[in-house]
Amino acid sequence: MDFLRPASWEEALAAKAEHPTAVPIAGGTDVMVEINFDHRRPEYLLDLNRVGDLYEWEVGEDTVRLGASVPYTRIMENLRAELPGLALASHTVASPQIRNRGGVGGNLGTASPAGDAHPALLAAGADVEVESAARGTRLVPIDAFYTGVKRNALEPDELIRAVHIKKADGPQQYSKVGTRNAMVIAVCAFGLALHPATRTVRTGIGSAAPTPVRAKAAEEFLNAALEEGGFWDNGKIVTPSVAKRFAELCSGACNPIDDVRGTASYRRHAVGVMARRTLTWTWESYRGTRRATEGAA
Amino acid sequence: MPTNGAPTKITQGSQTRGGVGESTLRPDGTLKVTGEFAYSSDMWHEDMLWGQILRSTVAHAEIVSIDTSEALALPGVYAVMTYDDLPTEVRNYGLEIQDTPVLAHGRVRHHGEPVAIVAADHPETARRAAAKIKVDYRELPVVTDEASATAADAILLHDNRDDHHAGHVPHPNVVHRQPIVRGDAAAASRRADVVVKGEYTFGMQDQAFLGPESGLAVPEEDGGVHLYIATQWLHSDLRQMAPVLGLPEDKVRMTLAGVGGAFGGREDLSMQIHACLLALRTGKPVKIVYNRFESFFGHVHRHPAKLYYEHGATRDGKLTHMKCRIVLDGGAYASASPAVVGNAASLSVGPYVVEDVDIEAIALYTNNPPCGAMRGFGAVQACFAYEAQMDKVAEELGMDPVEFRRLNAMEQGTLLPTGQRVDSPAPVAELLRRVKAMPLPPERQWESSEGADVRQLPGGLSNTTHGEGVVRGIGYAVGIKNVGFSEGFDDYSTARVRMEVIGGEPVATVHTAMAEVGQGGVTVHAQIARTELGVSQVTIHPADTQVGSAGSTSASRQTYVTGGAVKNACELVREKVLEVGRRKFGSYHPAWATAELLLEGGKVVTDAGEVLGDLVDVLEGEAVEIEAEWRHRPTEPFDLRTGQGNGHVQYSFAAHRAVVEVDTELGLVKVVELACAQDVGKALNPLSVVGQIQGGTTQGLGVAVMEEIVVDPKTAKVRNPSFTDYLIPTILDTPTIPVDVLELADDHAPYGLRGIGEAPTLSSTPAVLAAIRSATGLELNRTPVRPEHLTGSA
């Protein structure tokens, strides 16, 4: 095994180009477990800890450009307003120690359906900035990023540099079921974002299909129902039947398996419950904001 | 000696007090908070090698061939050993039945069984070498439950059994069977106004001690070996190891290294023999440290069980009879299964008066992971079932479940199903009264001015509810656990106590082979020595095999038995010291001859308080040392047909009240409070007593809502051997645990004490289950409860 220590992003890309089998390591959450338990013996470890700009973020007009290695702790502390869904998701990641080191780049690189960040990214809307020495930068829409169980759209010579995440234009929520009250891998997870600017709703489901997925039929149903009922304008409570149908469609978007962490049937059920609850929470919050705005006006 | 990590001599501080009954602090506390305490995995030696075990990847197979040539050819590899390399004809070991191969011989019987061992200069080299060993398996069908194990044509786990249980079991795949019959349950059932039946399942729990199995074996010049090891019982290890190594016991020296928890999981051997074999083969020190994955295969677990119960009661709430059948899965090797069967059977009725019983407990041989000792030892599984039954009967009768229990509670003088009379306090009703009387935690504690605090809700940090679907439930349970080794086992301990003057002060040194696994035995030994010998300075000698056996740190027995041995040795030393005093100074004061003399505050005093002299003067130039064995009252085996016999020496009782909040839609549970009342006889160290109760309670909580080793029934392979998927409670899963300690002395025991470590693990689980049932209205006949069981989406 060789340990590659690029001092800059350019060096990292060059190293990855030269050794496409090199395994990038940043927070170590996934890679070190595989090494410690003898599940993996990569030829090269590519340490990204020295690449400083991976730890930086920029808040732009419409998006946040989040460096791949920005620790979850930083996201929770600093980006709660801009990325509320991802901040909530970050808070559910493993333990404080892991959150201090792990970042979204690791979740995306591993592309496990159980990665905590995925549903929040799907719901918010994001592009993954990947780069290779040979072909430069490309932006992969998050919807096209996950290509299979623990597979993603990265080419062997590419590295994940950042994620461009849409800044929240409305309330977002994130919920995750685990069989322990902390430090637990998702049995399933759900992210929901209201986008009042476009009058749309986006979702993300974790650990209930071979890849993280959006519940598109549920989104379309809800978009239509909210539009039809004039909910965005009148700020009424979402009718229980709409919430129920939305939840059912979210369950329907799952394609889960039975495994040691939970049954397929439970996952479908729980995603439905989380969908209904997160819809209630976000919508209540939206109504609250609307009222506050109107009150001020 | 290892240059790093030699066990540290513990010297008790110069407090003038610090005797029995005080919450003195741990003598190893400072070392443990500074990182200097040397655990078995911290051992290090110049030039040491690393050992690695190759384990079976299948549960049941014939080994067609093993090829070690590539492994041996790897640079850095010093030895590769298989069954064929074992030095003597003794190639099996076992606590009671020697059925466990040191290395697999022609056949593997469970997933993760040791097949070969490697020593190399770096752990990675050893791992690579192990991976290069080629094992050709021919897979065999697996037996995984009672039906498959006891079928007429079932493949036998062990051919030609000749152990002492072989003669009385109904099938060779039954390790041991213990019936208990008393009265006439069938006739009594006709008096019952209500009869309640239930079938219960208890999942496989892991001890999950944090310090992995590990140790360092150092070859000695005389051809022997010195093992620094984390274990629960040095002499039991020694007895099993020496014959396999082909060494007399005095050439296998054992020193207890720091033990990172045990809970029963270190009662059996793990890497002890393997490390010694490799050290003797290579002539170099060999260290073996399991990682967490391997640890799940490296020790026995708590027996999973199926329990079939029938209780009857009269309309006025008196139990008429109890019938039960308890089927414990012992896995591939016997380990402690026979004793677990005896406990499960003899304690299956719980702390209740039931005169007519028909009981049967068995343990199976299967291809599942071997099971053996874990905190609570057979009584845990039974308590889960009988307490569920008690709630059901109470409900059937329309009675309050606590009142119903109190109405049937045993007390001092009650006759157990084994015909043994309980001859010390059994305050079962009082414990229930106390635990019920504790104030309840306020409702909706998770509500705050800033909204719901998810940390206090089911789901915790995962943000699954802000109060939606959350229902509170309350449940009660009480249990009975035997203390000490039962069924006629010669349960003794040995202590060597020395008194001498060091640096102008009288100092007592206590030397036992007791395994300090975290329970605080070392604290208590020093307290006993202070109380008995009137000194402030007590040195606790490292535990090793240079002194007689202390027995196991298990069965809630060490404070009783080794504590008793220390007390006994101190008393003998005191007599001897007084003799020396009389010889030296008797002529100066008549009281030396006439008065009752005590040792207090470093002086010899009369019972009237008159000081006769300083211990320093008495002991000047004259150390006193005594090593003596000490036994509790003998017990008897249970009759193999009727189960009658005075099998136990003491009992321990605890009661719990659980308050839970259940997210009934998602099936997630938050235990809000888990209150415990326990009788401890006499709290030698109140702080440690409460710590034991809270720790045991939490292990019971774990198996109520999350802990289970999941074994695939088709392949008998373990599906979750890691801390990612075998979950134990975090601090956010653990509630406040108020403890009410009752001290009713047992006059037969030293200081009136009662063994305490296990009882809280019993009643905690059924109390949590009862609370979840009360919140959800579900029957829940299985533990642990998983979310899908609460949402109907299993």
Add this chain to the structure above:
Amino acid sequence: MRVNFTVNGRPQEADDVWEGESLLYVLRERLGLPGSKNACEQGECGSCTVRLDGVPVCSCLVAAGQAEGREVVTVEGLADYAKQRSCGDSGSCGTTPDEAGSRQAEGTDSQTGEGGELSPVQQAFIDAGAVQCGFCTPGLLVAADEMLERNPSPSDADIREALSGNLCRCTGYEKIMDAVRLAAARQSEGV
């Protein structure tokens, strides 16, 4: 490969490090600092918690090479770390790395919970009975000390959240809660 980094204020060099070794392994097996514990090696127990450039991390998940040039504080250095912090920048009671090292080499005496050079949180763990087998203790101490540094008067829920990455199998956490509350109270009283 060779790795150079600072541990508890002293420069350290480890040679012949296999590239797959963790920081935890290097601390324990190469630098003679076994205080950080090896309970799970998968980031699920927190017993290997150290501070890496001030931040609590699981040292089992840090590749040794990633520690190059960085500062590590382990439980062995916790007392000095806390002492320097409590002395602030005044330097009035500063400890040089050499002094820190020599004090560690001597070891604290084995007096029962008294005297010695312990940090408030270490002392509180002893006093409150938060130590049983002690295997989780080093990681908990590093995590608890860091929490008290950030949040000197934590609520119970804050304590539980901050320590939710540290498993303990012996105590049921109640005495650990007591210890952290005690350390916080003593700190606020300036004891």
